[in-house]
Amino acid sequence: MELVKERLWEEHFTEFGRGVHMFRTEKIQKLVAMGIPESLRGELWMTFSDACSELDSHQGYYAGLVQKSMGHSNLATDEIERDLHRSLPDHPAFQNPTGIAALRRVLTAYAHRNPKIGYCQSMNILASVLLLYAKEEEAFWLLVAVCERMLPDYFNRRVIGAQVDQSVFEELIRERLPELAEQVPDLSTLSSVSLSWFLTLFLSVLPFQSAVCVVDCFFYQGIKSIFQLGLAVLDANAAQLSACTDDGQALMILTRWVNGKPQSAEWINLGRKTAAATPMLPL
The missing domain is CATH 1.10.8.270 (putative rabgap domain of human tbc1 domain family member 14 like domains)
Known part of the structure; x- marks a missing residue:
């Protein structure tokens, strides 16, 4: 599979350029969603983030x-x-x-x-x-x-940036998952559980290979990829979360669920499924 992905990227480089001169095409979205091949991951992270220009x-x-x-x-x-x-x-x-x-x-x-x-x-x-x-x-x-x-203002003592995005996440839950929001009036419970998703880009909660694919999407699309995946996770667990009575119970449900989904493709598909129903956060 790695060889196939490498070949597809090489074909894209040949047609649309490489590095800072590479055109961002619709095809890139599909290639990133497949998971960037390990041999190209560092290079493409540098390109997508423009860290290569800083260096x-x-x-x-x-x-x-x-x-x-x-x-x-x-x-x-x-x-x-x-x-x-x-x-x-x-x-x-x-x-x-x-x-x-x-x-x-x-x-x-x-x-x-x-x-x-x-x-x-x-x-x-x-x-x-x-x-x-x-x-x-x-x-x-x-x-x-x-x-x-x-992620400006994420990494400070008060994690202000993350707190702001948690408020945005709560609003997205109300807008995109209205039935869940109706059953869980205090959405701060869910946003507090999801804080580590944003602070570590899911690296602290997902199996490693799945988490790295999420980081691929983050470098290409930014924080909206984390919003999309977060919504997908909550949607997949909406029924159980609606019956929760405290943060601990919600954390247990979500932790058990993410640990039971080891395949990276499942996570990318979850995010894409949510994106399809979320016009304001296009994948």
Whole structure:
């Protein structure tokens, strides 16, 4: 399957260009929905997020940040050290000093670049995944793109951006899932359960391969892909959620359900199904 996907992308590159010069066609949506092949994932994340332009225009910047930031101790570096071994602990890449050191450099350099954000929990999970598919310097610029452009104000102490999107999510539930909204008058219960979906782009709740396909869609479409998938998950569990009496019960229902859906294609199809019924969030 990987070879088939690689061939389809190569055909698209030949016809529509590659990198920053690539035309965004309807065909790309279908290719992304299939799951980007692992050999091209880092390159395409860089292209979709325009992190490649930042890297090209800031040659030597990351190396300088690493040199300036390493060896300093502050609240951010203390928190980074605490979370390093909690970042994809089951993945071989982070079960050795080399992987941990790269993650430390990326997170510490970013904290030095943007002290207003510094370091927040969930950045470690995101950076770990970026490092699996991109070179270290590329992973840094992808993290910059996510924290500063694609999810502004998500990664701070008050997670203001995420809270705003939770309010938007509640409104979308009322609009797109009216029967569920009628049965669950206090939608803050559902939005609080879904907060981790937004903060980690589903990386903390889905099986890894499924979650990475969600990240593919995020880099191509932005946060609306997370809204779409979130709505699809709630829709699939609407009957049980309508009978919930507290956050804990809702969390248990959703956790059990997502863990029982390991195939990435199922998640992409869920998002596309919801998008088809959601004109304001076209896939």
